[in-house]
Amino acid sequence: MNIVKSKRKAQDLSPRSAPVQGRSRERSRQILDATSELLERVGFDDLNTILIAEAVGISVGSLYHYYPNKHAILHAMAMRWLDGIAQALEVIRGWPVEEIPVNDLLDRMLAEMLRVYKKQKAVLTLVQAMFSVPELRDLDTYHDELVIAAMADVFRRMGSTAHIRERERLGRLYLEITHAAFLVIVNQKGARAQKTLADLKLMLRTFLHQHLPEPVAP
Numbered sequence: 020m021n022i023v024k025s026k027r028k029a030q031d032l033s034p035r036s037a038p039v040q041g042r043s044r045e046r047s048r049q050i051l052d053a054t055s056e057l058l059e060r061v062g063f064d065d066l067n068t069i070l071i072a073e074a075v076g077i078s079v080g081s082l083y084h085y086y087p088n089k090h091a092i093l094h095a096m097a098m099r100w101l102d103g104i105a106q107a108l109e110v111i112r113g114w115p116v117e118e119i120p121v122n123d124l125l126d127r128m129l130a131e132m133l134r135v136y137k138k139q140k141a142v143l144t145l146v147q148a149m150f151s152v153p154e155l156r157d158l159d160t161y162h163d164e165l166v167i168a169a170m171a172d173v174f175r176r177m178g179s180t181a182h183i184r185e186r187e188r189l190g191r192l193y194l195e196i197t198h199a200a201f202l203v204i205v206n207q208k209g210a211r212a213q214k215t216l217a218d219l220k221l222m223l224r225t226f227l228h229q230h231l232p233e234p235v236a237p
Contacts, residue, residue: 047085049075051096059141063148090154097149097158103135108169116176125223136201143202166194178232189230
């Protein structure tokens with residue numbers, strides 16, 4: 020029974036047709052961009068396929084040619100955001116982590132990830148949907164596992180000799196702190212955002228000071 024439900028769920032969220040041609044890919048991008056704009060303006064509860072189709076300038080029938088329902092569009096939008104997260108983590112993996120001073124590395128990691136959060140419109144609403152909508156909850160889990168695994172490896176390269184389970188625990192703590200702070204920062208402006216980012220760095224420096232073999236420079 021669970022397998023049947025899982026298959027039905029995957030079918031309900033799958034695009035109607037894979038956007039392989041340039042024109043089709045462009046239309047799919049327009050749909051996701053329009054949904055991001057609407058999510059920022061009207062919120063999740065008032066978002067519907069009629070509004071999305073009107074924003075794109077197509078009929079609802081044409082919209083359904085690409086995505087079968089609202090949740091499928093949000094699923095694709097979340098996957099695009101998660102692709103950005105994965106790419107940012109891959110960039111970090113490519114750095115000479117072992118050679119970069121801890122404070123500099125922290126600054127660079129936060130800047131790399133914060134760019135992904137700022138790029139996604141209505142990211143707070145999207146993240147809330149990933150957590151609360153059953154059809155999207157697997158993406159929330161995927162996001163957590165992605166970041167935790169990456170950070171556990173970064174901590175190892177930074178000199179932590181802790182067991183993998185302990186580094187994963189630290190990775191989850193790092194994720195929860197940064198994720199919550201990023202969702203606040205993207206909705207702030209100017210000096211207020213800079214103060215929140217500075218407080219985040221202070222908390223993480225204290226955190227790293229407790230768990231890395233070398234003390235973090237003030």
